[in-house]
Amino acid sequence: MATMFSPALHRQRHQFVIDFVNLNKPKKVLDLGCSECRLLKTLKFHRDIELLAGLDINGAKVKKHMHKLAPVSTDYLQPSYDQLRIELYQGSVTQKDSRLRGFDLVTSIELIEHLSLADVELFSAVVFGYMTPVAVIVSTPNSEFNLLLPGVSGFRHIDHKFEWTRAEFRSWALKVCLDYGYEVEFTGVGQAPQEQQDSVGFCSQIGVFQRLGGRNGSNALLDDEAEDVFSYTLLYSVNYPSLRDNNMLRKVLVSEVLGSAANLMSRWLEEKTTGNGDGAVPLCQTEGGGEEFLSELCMEMEEQQTVFSLVCTRRYVSVPLAVLWSCCPKVSELSGSVGNLRHLLMGNPDIKLNQDSSAVLITHQEQDQEEEGVDSDVEESGYAEASHYSHNAEQEEEWEANV
Structure with missing residues (x-):
């Protein structure tokens, strides 16, 4: 049977949330009835979100799919300055838990119709009265649309406890606004044929609730109730790698310093070996017998040409931190200044600095592992090593598989 909606209806519901996130840029987002974590998996790519949480009563289903939200190798190899924490909980939307209060956005996609009417009242009190999010998106089936759905007699899913008309949904939503201090706009996804749009409305009706007073109103209520309540079970939590973490930075x-310094050294040694450089002549003999060379390496920068010096001993090439900071944009971006670059590198076991910590020492010869005078060679050359790293909110309705 041909698909009735394109894109599929569940994708349209998710896209509605994504569009809202793109426009409003919430930092903390909670998906009620997260189930297979499909919506969360999409939202994790939105850079403004710092905390992404999901709640579902079916813990087994969440555990089966939660690893889709784990960081991948590229997140560790190329971390950004963005911060993201993901938390998944098992619990009922009719119970309070203080860990899920004060979110910027709470989504409830095709969830409330799985609750009894008595539990819907508890849902209202918990979500709007206790969690006090800045915004709430609630979607639920529009029963007036059912006559257009092939193969549907009664409710769309065997677990639905009710399906509201547009008037019934509006009545519930306006009461929520009156009781808990919100305003609401009504819309939906899944359009009927043009000639029937006014008579049946959207297939999934949506209420977008905004708290009166916005974030200020929400924060004021959070301060009123200090008691901590923990009714949910934390199933999964992960912090994505971020350059705001000093260890990750x-x-x-x-890694950038070592790669950039090795690249500069290779270019400098090539000039020195081929005789194409500006200098590359012996300046002095070190006490250890190694020749010390000084060569001027011209590095073209964006609008000017700057001349830097690299120093070569029998075992090491000394690459000044000023060279690295000025010539390597990534190093400059990560460190911010030469002074901060020095501070971040000092004490790292993978980095060898000279005595005044003004340059990185890069080995340029194969070292004899059996040679006993390694450390003395470094000291005699004037260098020293620095001190040492559910409830199913987005399950496919049974009829959707066939339309």
């Missing part, structure tokens, strides 16, 4: 910076 140092790790990435060290």
